[in-house]
Amino acid sequence: MVGKVGAxxxxxxxxxxxxxxxxxxxxxxxxxxxxxxxxxxxLLVLVFRLLMLPPIWMGETWxxxxxxxxxxxxxxxxxxxxxxDSILLLLIIAGAYALQKGDRDFASGLVLGLGMFRFQMVIPxxxxxxxxxxxxxxxxxxxxxxxxxxxxxxxxxxxxWMSYPQYLLAMSAxxxxxxxxxxxxxxxxxxxxxxxxxxxxLGERVSGATIQVLTGVTSAALLGWxxxxxxxxxxxxxxxxxxxxxxxxxxxxxxxxxxxECRIPASSGAGKRLLAWSLLLACPVLAFVLRxxxxxxxxxxxxxxxxxxxxxYNKAQNAHIEDEAAASTDGTLRxxxx
Numbered sequence: 265m266v267g268k269v270g271a272x273x274x275x276x277x278x279x280x281x282x283x284x285x286x287x288x289x290x291x292x293x294x295x296x297x298x299x300x301x302x303x304x305x306x307l308l309v310l311v312f313r314l315l316m317l318p319p320i321w322m323g324e325t326w327x328x329x330x331x332x333x334x335x336x337x338x339x340x341x342x343x344x345x346x347x348x349d350s351i352l353l354l355l356i357i358a359g360a361y362a363l364q365k366g367d368r369d370f371a372s373g374l375v376l377g378l379g380m381f382r383f384q385m386v387i388p389x390x391x392x393x394x395x396x397x398x399x400x401x402x403x404x405x406x407x408x409x410x411x412x413x414x415x416x417x418x419x420x421x422x423x424x425w426m427s428y429p430q431y432l433l434a435m436s437a438x439x440x441x442x443x444x445x446x447x448x449x450x451x452x453x454x455x456x457x458x459x460x461x462x463x464x465x466l467g468e469r470v471s472g473a474t475i476q477v478l479t480g481v482t483s484a485a486l487l488g489w490x491x492x493x494x495x496x497x498x499x500x501x502x503x504x505x506x507x508x509x510x511x512x513x514x515x516x517x518x519x520x521x522x523x524x525e526c527r528i529p530a531s532s533g534a535g536k537r538l539l540a541w542s543l544l545l546a547c548p549v550l551a552f553v554l555r556x557x558x559x560x561x562x563x564x565x566x567x568x569x570x571x572x573x574x575x576x577y578n579k580a581q582n583a584h585i586e587d588e589a590a591a592s593t594d595g596t597l598r599x600x601x602x
Contacts, residue, residue, distance in 0.1 A: 279416040279424070281349070281381035297347055304344055304351045308334060311351070314358045315524045330524055338548035339517040348514040353382050357389070358521055360401075361497050369400035376401070377408025385515065388487065388504040395491040450510070453557045456548075457511045458482050460559030483507035490569075498522040499569050506565055513558045519544060519565070526572050540571035 275282060288296035316330055334340060343351050356379040363372035379386045393401050452463035452475075459479045466475060483506075490503045501521050505511055523545060526537075547564045550556075 277349075277381040278383075278412065279420045280412045282419070283415070284352075300347050301344055304347075307351045307355045308340065311355050311358045311520065312524075314355075314362045315521065333523050333545060334520060336549075337517070337520060337523065337545060338552055339514050340520070342514045343517050346514060349381070350514045350517045353379050353385065353515075354517050354520060357386075357501060357518060361521060361525075364398075364401065364497060369398055370404040373398075373401035373404025373406075374408050375404075377405045377412065380409060380412055382515070384508040384510050385504050385518065388507050389500055391487060392490055392495070392500045392503065396494065453559050454513065455511050456513055456516055456558045456561035456565065457506050457508050458486070458562060459509055460511075460557070461562040464557050464559035479509070495569070498525045499572065502565050502569050506562060513548065513561075516548065516561070522568070522572070537572050540568045544568045 275285075288300060291299060312330070312334060339350070342348070356375055360372045360376040360379075363369075363375060376386060376389065390402065390405060393405075452460050453467075454460065455463075459475070462475045462478050462482075466478075486503060486507055490500065495503065498521055501518050505516060505518055508515070523541065526541065543564050547561055548558075551558055551561055
C-alpha cells in the first residue's frame, strides 16, 4: 500500500503471491506503481467482460449502468489508488463464478484456489460450496491449494512458513495495542464486516476476547443461514466478506459481482430489491464523504442479502429441485431397465 501517512506495511500473504510482485521489482517504485495501476485496470476490464456475457439485465434503457457501476463503486477507486490486490481476487472469484455457471465445476475450483492469498475471503466460500455439495469444485480447489502451498514452501525458508500461523495470531492479538495497530494498519472499526461492526458498536465497553467470541458465533450463524437458504454464488460472496475476520474497504470490491449479476425483475417486489442495490452502490461513498467508520457498511451488506434474493432464492431452489428430480428419474429408469 502507498501513501504519506503510516508505516511501510509488511507483506503478510502466502509467499506464492510474491512471485507476481517480484516482477515489478525490476522497475523503480514509481514505475512499478503505475504498471500495477494499469494492470489493475486491465483486470477490471476482464472482470467486466466475464460478468457481462449475458444481456445487460436492466434492459436497453439501462445500457450505461454496468460501466457506471464499476466506475462509481468506491472500493474500486481505493484499490487503484492504494495499489491493492483485491481486484486480482475479484477476477479469480468472477472467473470461478463464470466457470460454475458453465457447468465446469472442476475448473471453477481450480481457479478459486488461486485466491488463497486472501484465504479469509475464500475459505467461507469453500464452506458454502461444501454444503452445496459442489464436490467437483472442491476437488479442483484442493488441487490448486496443494500447488500454491508447495510453491509457497519452496520459495521461503522453513522457519518462515512454520512461524506464519503464529505471526497471524500475534497480529490479531496485537490489534488492541496502538503501536501494533499502526504497524499493520489494523483498525477493526474500519472493517466492513461483522468483526468491525462489533468493534464499532461495543468499543471499549467489552473485552477483545468478548468481541472475538461474538464475531465467531455471529459468523457461524450467518454461514448457517446462508446454507439453509441455499444462497446463489452471487450472494455467497457478500457472506464471505461479512464473515472474513480481516477485511478492509478495498476488499469490498468483491461486491461488484452481486452488483453486476443480481437481477432485479419487473415485479411488485422489485422496488425493495432496487433500493437495496442502490444502497449497496452508494453507501460506501456516503461513508467516505461523511467520515463514518466503514464498519457501518456491514449493516448495508446484511440488508442486501436479506432484501435482494426473492427470485434468486427461487432460482437456486428450483435448480436444486430439478437436479433432484433428474436424479430420481434416472434412478427410476435404471430400475425399470434392470
